[in-house]
Amino acid sequence: MVKPDDYCSMEEAARLLDVSPATIWRWIDQARLPASRIGPRKIRIWKKDLETVIRPARPKPAMNEFLYLSGRPRLFAE
Numbered sequence: 001m002v003k004p005d006d007y008c009s010m011e012e013a014a015r016l017l018d019v020s021p022a023t024i025w026r027w028i029d030q031a032r033l034p035a036s037r038i039g040p041r042k043i044r045i046w047k048k049d050l051e052t053v054i055r056p057a058r059p060k061p062a063m064n065e066f067l068y069l070s071g072r073p074r075l076f077a078e
Contacts (some may be wrong), residue, residue: 007036007044027053051068 013033014021023043025077036051 005047008050010035010043010045013045013050014073017053031072 008016010021010024014024017024024033028035028043033045033053035043035045038044
């Protein structure tokens with residue numbers, strides 16, 4: 001059974017992700033964020049689906065890539 005705490009409104013999703021409601025709409029239009037319509041006006045988003053738009057800011061470096069720390073290249077494995 002669906003519980004009210006399992007989903008959130010557009011405004012709540014924007015607040016939880018610290019973005020504007022327009023960004024939430026854009027992500028829905030781009031199919032980056034799944035959403036469901038409940039009745040003629042209500043849009044709801046499963047809270048677990050909010051994780052689909054969260055990704056690492058930087059990819060994890062490969063083991064053989066160099067990291068530049070203190071001005072000199074070092075191997076990541078050091």
